[in-house]
Amino acid sequence: xxxxxxxxxxxxxxxxxxxxxxxxxxxxxxxxxxxxxxxxxxxxxxxxxxxxxxxxxxxxxxxxxxxxxxxxxxxxxxxxxxxxxxxxxxxxxxxxxxxxxxxxxxxxxxxxxxxxxxxxxxxxxxxxxxxxxxxxxxxxxxxxxxxxxxxxxxxxxxxxxxxxxxxxxxxxxxxxxxxxxxxxxxxxxxxxxxxxxxxxxxxxxxxxxxxxxxxxxxxxxxxxxxxxxxxxxxxxxxxxxxxxxxxxxxxxxxxxxxxxxxxxxxxxxxxxxxxxxxxxx
Amino acid sequence: xxxxxxxxxxxxxxxxxxxxxxxxxxxxxxxxxxxxxxxxxxxxxxxxxxxxxxxxxxxxxxxxxxxxxxxxxxxxxxxxxxxxxxxxxxxxxxxxxxxxxxxxxxxxxxxxxxxxxxxxxxxxxxxxxxxxxxxxxxxxxxxxxxxxxxxxxxxxxxxxxxxxxxxxxxxxxxxxxxxxxxxxx
Numbered sequence: 001x002x003x004x005x006x007x008x009x010x011x012x013x014x015x016x017x018x019x020x021x022x023x024x025x026x027x028x029x030x031x032x033x034x035x036x037x038x039x040x041x042x043x044x045x046x047x048x049x050x051x052x053x054x055x056x057x058x059x060x061x062x063x064x065x066x067x068x069x070x071x072x073x074x075x076x077x078x079x080x081x082x083x084x085x086x087x088x089x090x091x092x093x094x095x096x097x098x099x100x101x102x103x104x105x106x107x108x109x110x111x112x113x114x115x116x117x118x119x120x121x122x123x124x125x126x127x128x129x130x131x132x133x134x135x136x137x138x139x140x141x142x143x144x145x146x147x148x149x150x151x152x153x154x155x156x157x158x159x160x161x162x163x164x165x166x167x168x169x170x171x172x173x174x175x176x177x178x179x180x181x182x183x184x185x186x187x188x189x190x191x192x193x194x195x196x197x198x199x200x201x202x203x204x205x206x207x208x209x210x211x212x213x214x215x216x217x218x219x220x221x222x223x224x225x226x227x228x229x230x231x232x233x234x235x236x237x238x239x240x241x242x243x244x245x246x247x248x249x250x251x252x253x254x255x256x257x258x259x260x261x262x263x264x265x266x267x268x269x270x271x272x273x274x275x276x277x278x279x280x281x
Numbered sequence: 282x283x284x285x286x287x288x289x290x291x292x293x294x295x296x297x298x299x300x301x302x303x304x305x306x307x308x309x310x311x312x313x314x315x316x317x318x319x320x321x322x323x324x325x326x327x328x329x330x331x332x333x334x335x336x337x338x339x340x341x342x343x344x345x346x347x348x349x350x351x352x353x354x355x356x357x358x359x360x361x362x363x364x365x366x367x368x369x370x371x372x373x374x375x376x377x378x379x380x381x382x383x384x385x386x387x388x389x390x391x392x393x394x395x396x397x398x399x400x401x402x403x404x405x406x407x408x409x410x411x412x413x414x415x416x417x418x419x420x421x422x423x424x425x426x427x428x429x430x431x432x433x434x435x436x437x438x439x440x441x442x443x444x445x446x447x448x449x450x451x452x453x454x455x456x457x458x459x460x461x462x463x464x465x466x
Contacts, residue, residue, distance in 0.1 A: 275455075277347075
């Protein structure tokens with residue numbers, strides 16, 4: 001009989017602990033509103049993870065991990081008509097795009113990101129189907145659960161703190177008028193630069209997370225760091241009524257519009273003002 | 282708090298073409314950059330290079346700000362280019378006029394950015410104050426730049442020179458707007 005319940009009553013930490021101790025084999029599915037996560041286990045080890053609203057294809061995982069560029073991904077999708085990740089992986093190795101080690105590390109990281117994200121879910125229905133394993137075309141990587149549980153619990157505490165510090169992801173960001181001089185030698189990660197390139201009073205933090213394919217935890221952590229460094233400040237998004245701050249990481253039912261990938265058509269008068277200003281410099 | 286409109290321009294070009302200097306010369310804020318010591322022997326032309334991007338700012342007034350984003354020059358960071366090109370009003374391709382070995386790469390960068398976004402651009406031939414600098418006319422031929430595209434002399438350490446390049450790009454943007462307006466009528 002399948003294990004069924006709600007995370008409100010039996011947390012993800014408890015579930016993973018049970019699977020680990022009982023050395024279970026099967027698939028744990030967790031669902032909340034429109035989101036769904038599937039974790040597959042073999043003899044108590046995590047071997048595969050997928051999140052319903054994320055791209056789980058191998059080339060997308062490698063793109064996110066920085067092992068492939070956008071251009072390479074486009075070329076690969078045009079050249080290889082493989083829905084089988086193992087077949088695609090072999091092709092990528094033979095074509096010299098990546099090594100086997102790159103693939104295993106990227107898949108492992110992808111799986112861990114999903115499972116750590118689940119630690120932030122405090123509500124959601126779950127069921128465990130014994131002996132159900134991932135489709136054979138998927139790449140599996142065995143990961144012991146002890147360290148996952150320890151790290152997940154640590155992140156859960158960090159998540160709670162970040163939610164207190166930055167409760168509303170529907171706020172926007174803008175660069176501060178005068179960053180501190182210490183920023184001269186600032187050292188930011190690629191992910192942080194990705195966020196910076198989307199900072200604009202029109203883009204909410206949630207939209208930036210969607211555009212950069214980051215989890216709420218990741219975007220909160222990055223934005224909190226930038227706020228602390230005095231690089232950016234929170235502002236109400238332009239042209240939008242902002243709902244009162246919500247707690248507990250609740251998601252809106254209605255999907256938000258896509259992030260502003262391009263600025264709205266710039267008027268001639270704006271260009272003229274830029275010209276006048278540069279002439280004065 | 283009033284609405285602030287931000288517009289973005291990108292400064293791109295090969296490794297060591299002077300992109301960081303270009304932005305530093307005109308930015309009103311201290312340029313935020315991620316320069317690091319060069320690790321590769323083949324790229325040890327200068328001591329430090331941009332590994333992600335730079336950005337500088339020019340405030341027009343209380344509700345309009347121009348941001349200048351500089352791209353990393355080293356090829357292994359080219360995955361950042363597409364990210365940086367998002368939403369740009371126009372871009373500048375900076376060329377090192379004294380290093381012909383970088384011209385082919387400059388052409389490739391130009392083609393790549395043109396593919397990312399159909400926005401106006403200009404080519405700025407940097408280091409024109411140096412004795413061995415190729416002339417803008419020769420550079421136009423060497424890089425196969427179309428006649429309609431401006432190739433401008435530039436010295437990235439000279440504020441007036443940088444201003445001229447930015448102004449020429451803005452004039453190109455205006456010309457494009459006029460042409461599009463005429464087409465729609």
